[in-house]
Amino acid sequence: MDTLIVILVGILVTxxxxxxxxxxxxxxxxxxxxxxxxxxLLIITSGGLKTGAAPLLGEKITDFTDALPQALVLTAIVINFAVTALVLVLCYRAYQGFGTDDLEQLRGEEHE
Known part of the structure; x- marks a missing residue:
């Protein structure tokens, strides 16, 4: 399963x-x-895709899951959403102001 997710990560990066x-x-x-x-996905995969109980004291369970990669990914998802929303608004404003979303035209270079 880990190999499949790493291949998926490679495809997404491509x-x-x-x-x-x-x-x-x-x-x-x-x-x-x-x-x-x-x-x-890479952070979750490197943290391990294992099943287990929550790491609670006083329980007699030996298999625990690591909560740190999940917390990091949850924070990254929220930050990624906020940054994407901000950049989309900036792109929309640039489109309204200049009438194009082509980077060559925004730079002022002529397009062949």
Missing amino acids: IGTYLILSRHLLRIVLGTSIIGHAVN
Whole structure:
């Protein structure tokens, strides 16, 4: 299962990199968001995909799950959502102001 998720992370990073190399702002924002989700999957996978009980004192259970990767990913998801929302609003305002989302035209370079 770990190998399958690592392959999925590689595919998501590939898709995100392809989108980041685009000339359009919306694709760049979506690419960074996809790479953020790939990193979250990688953190969860590196933390271990094991099942077990919650780490409570006084219980006689020997298999525990590590809660730290889950807490890190939950925080990263919230931050990724906020940053993506902010950047989408900035892209929308740039589109309203300049009438395009093409980076070459926003830089002022002529497009062939």
